[in-house]
Amino acid sequence: MVASAEHGISREELRLAARNHAMPLEGLRWPITPVGLHYLLVHYDVPLVDPEGWRLDVSGAVERPVSLTLDELRERPVVELTVTMECAGNGRALIEPRPLSQPWLMEAVGAATWRGVPLASLLDEAAPAVSAVEVVFSALDRGIEAGVEQRYERSLSLAEARESGAVLAYDMNGDPLPPQHGFPLRLVVPGWYGMTNVKWLTGITVTTEPFGGYQNATSYRYRRSEAEPGRTVTHMRPRSLMVPPGIPDFFTRARTVEIGPVGLEGRAWSGLEPVVRVEVSADGGTTWADAELTHDFDDPFAWRGWSYRWQAARGDHVLCCRATDAAGETQPLEPEWNVGGYENNAVQRVDVHVR
Numbered sequence: 001m002v003a004s005a006e007h008g009i010s011r012e013e014l015r016l017a018a019r020n021h022a023m024p025l026e027g028l029r030w031p032i033t034p035v036g037l038h039y040l041l042v043h044y045d046v047p048l049v050d051p052e053g054w055r056l057d058v059s060g061a062v063e064r065p066v067s068l069t070l071d072e073l074r075e076r077p078v079v080e081l082t083v084t085m086e087c088a089g090n091g092r093a094l095i096e097p098r099p100l101s102q103p104w105l106m107e108a109v110g111a112a113t114w115r116g117v118p119l120a121s122l123l124d125e126a127a128p129a130v131s132a133v134e135v136v137f138s139a140l141d142r143g144i145e146a147g148v149e150q151r152y153e154r155s156l157s158l159a160e161a162r163e164s165g166a167v168l169a170y171d172m173n174g175d176p177l178p179p180q181h182g183f184p185l186r187l188v189v190p191g192w193y194g195m196t197n198v199k200w201l202t203g204i205t206v207t208t209e210p211f212g213g214y215q216n217a218t219s220y221r222y223r224r225s226e227a228e229p230g231r232t233v234t235h236m237r238p239r240s241l242m243v244p245p246g247i248p249d250f251f252t253r254a255r256t257v258e259i260g261p262v263g264l265e266g267r268a269w270s271g272l273e274p275v276v277r278v279e280v281s282a283d284g285g286t287t288w289a290d291a292e293l294t295h296d297f298d299d300p301f302a303w304r305g306w307s308y309r310w311q312a313a314r315g316d317h318v319l320c321c322r323a324t325d326a327a328g329e330t331q332p333l334e335p336e337w338n339v340g341g342y343e344n345n346a347v348q349r350v351d352v353h354v355r
């Protein structure tokens with residue numbers, strides 16, 4: 001289902017947009033996004049979870065099933081990691097015609113420090129069978145999507161589950177997870193798009209068959225047409241964003257800045273390889289100049305800061321930024337259309353009036 005730009009935003013899209021908020025772009029100023037500014041996406045309803053009755057069960061094709069309370073999880077060896085997380089549908093509302101779903105512009109992102117238990121250690125303890133192929137992560141939230149009633153569930157291959165550095169997180173930025181971000185426990189898989197990071201986690205099931213659940217087999221597939229099977233959506237493509245300079249117009253959010261030197265800043269990230277370059281354009285992407293990169297975190301999947309000193313001349317300008325990762329992948333100027341509106345990492349454009 002799609003809508004053209006001239007159709008405007010429907011009531012349903014507006015309701016989704018109001019429930020699932022983005023990070024205001026000035027939030028890029030913080031190296032770790034304050035919790036209330038981190039983007040939010042909830043497919044169904046935020047569940048109310050009683051921590052006393054809650055358990056994490058590791059079961060299926062394992063030698064030793066494990067069932068843990070929250071206190072037992074907190075007593076285990078701790079890991080902490082900072083990751084930038086972005087929704088796979090970020091940029092969806094900028095693709096023409098617009099796929100009908102959560103209508104993100106480009107701010108469905110945030111960075112947080114997660115603390116919890118390494119997934120690999122728990123899997124080792126449960127001892128997956130030699131015939132095991134996948135690990136399914138099951139959550140407490142339920143709903144209906146495209147007519148399919150389900151609980152939110154996603155799988156990883158057993159190798160990905162063991163080797164991706166995934167964490168079963170109970171703290172976000174030093175406090176217990178807030179309800180909307182998955183209390184009491186969520187999966188965090190560094191470098192992957194948001195949908196992989198299952199919130200309200202309660203079950204981990206090792207399987208000997210590939211998981212055919214909706215969120216893997218039907219949704220989150222990159223397809224150019226409804227007819228093709230497509231490929232799975234996995235790691236975040238390289239992307240950079242800037243803090244819009246100057247002051248905004250209330251309604252259009254167009255920017256006004258004073259003539260002379262203007263400090264531009266932002267952040268850049270990528271899910272497969274680290275970002276090695278950010279460039280800035282002041283003419284809508286015709287000419288580019290290198291920005292300076294900072295290295296704020298040792299975690300490879302946390303974003304990097306960038307800055308650039310722009311000599312603003314009187315008139316109207318379109319500012320852009322683009323990131324390149326260590327594999328040489330660069331952000332495109334235009335998005336590539338696909339059915340779900342996924343992986344749109346086209347460069348940001350910011351209209352600025354210099355006076």
Ligand SMILES: Nc1nc2c(c(=O)[nH]1)N[C@H]1C(S)=C(S)[C@@H](COP(=O)(O)O)O[C@H]1N2
Nearest residue numbers: 039040041042043087139152194195198199
């Ligand atoms: N149980 C559950 N986990 C979930 C979701 C969900 O709806 N239910 N949404 C996923 C999607 S699509 C994204 S983008 C991220 C968003 O995480 P956040 O809201 O903490 O930013 O959570 C993922 N995990």
Ligand SMILES: [Mo]
Nearest residue numbers: 087088194195
């Ligand atoms: Mo998402």
